[in-house]
Amino acid sequence: MSTTPTTTPTTHWSEDRSAPAAQSLSARWHSESAAPPPRRVVVADDCTKAATAYQLACEGTALLWRGDFHNARRLLQAMSRRIDRKSSPIRPDAAPAESFRLHRRARGHRARVLGKLVVLLEDDHSLSLRRAPDVRRACTEAYGPPRGDRAVSLTELLGVIGAHQWREKGVEVPALGDGVRIHPHYGVFSPVRGEYIDLVARAPLPPAARGGRAFDLGTGTGVLAAVLVRRGLAHVVATDIGPRALECARENADRLGLADRVEVGGPALYPDGRADLVVCNPPWLPARPTSTVEQGVYDPDGTMLHGFLHGLADHLRPGGEGWLVLSDLAEHLGLRTRAELLTAIGSAGLRVTGRLDTSPHHPRARDTTDPLHRARAAEVTSLWRLTPD
Structure with missing residues (x-):
């Protein structure tokens, strides 16, 4: 051969x-x-x-x-x-x-x-x-x-x-209502881990965001954009670098009857203009993915994380907030320290105004045969509320 x-x-x-x-x-x-x-x-x-x-x-x-x-x-x-x-x-x-x-x-x-x-x-x-x-x-x-x-x-x-x-069956998302499902496409991270969705669903909205405009960066299936609309945002611009994700997000917005309020575009991380709320749930581990399927998990050198932080101040309206949804699994694995994260936030001209935490409830967190069990069992997912300093 x-x-x-x-x-x-x-x-x-x-x-x-x-x-x-x-x-x-x-x-x-x-x-x-x-x-x-x-x-x-x-x-x-x-x-x-x-x-x-x-x-x-x-x-x-x-x-x-x-x-x-x-x-x-x-x-x-x-x-x-x-x-x-x-x-x-x-x-x-x-x-x-x-x-x-x-x-x-x-x-x-x-x-x-x-x-x-x-x-x-x-x-x-x-x-x-x-x-x-x-x-x-x-x-x-x-x-x-x-x-x-x-x-x-x-x-x-x-x-x-x-x-x-x-894709046929869909994934039920309680934050969107009883029986409401999101339908992931091949190569797009599926919202089977609900803790990051729950954080976005219950975090207090900044007053400026009520009835305002939001950006959902790295939207994937579009699930967080849908949650933001359900919470009262009048217009959400959802971005992603992946063609499959863009198609998936558009299809889910249309399926949920939100196509007139969710605008999907890419491949730039930030769209043009400013928003009252910018939400980013970047891949949680700073390592190189080996396939398109892994791009929802691994962020080489924290590229997306740093891109979100350093672009936030220039894309917020007065009184607006940025929400960083991030697991600390990388910290437990020795891939990033909390000090490095806080330094990155500060160097981007941002300050932390609040944080919501939740523990994972997926099966892998309880699997004692997993070689990374200690890190997974200690994992905490947080929503960091950020504003320009």
């Missing part, structure tokens, strides 16, 4: 090596984590043993699956168990930053190995495997209209399928 040096990464493989003349095939390669096309591809099916698949994957060889879809999922689970057995546990006495680094490295290794099990999407996004689900709509939502055959990892495809199910 070789990689063709074109603008579109391509995967090549031989379909039947037992035949007198093996058929050479190719397809476009797609990876949301920007993984390069595999350098070598072999065909695998229901007769492929888990031990063989695991060894090949660890060596960097991709396995193009041609068997039963459910057997492919079982093979993936068997490979995952082998990774768990061979991985080194993180020492209980390791420093938090070291635990985080080792955890990220282990997750990266797992993703690389499991990502070597590959499937082929046909030119209509269908999956020609026995007992395969109809994935055409899910893939169109994630990748756009079909444009020929596409090779993707099975782990990525399962994520696409799961995202489609979340």
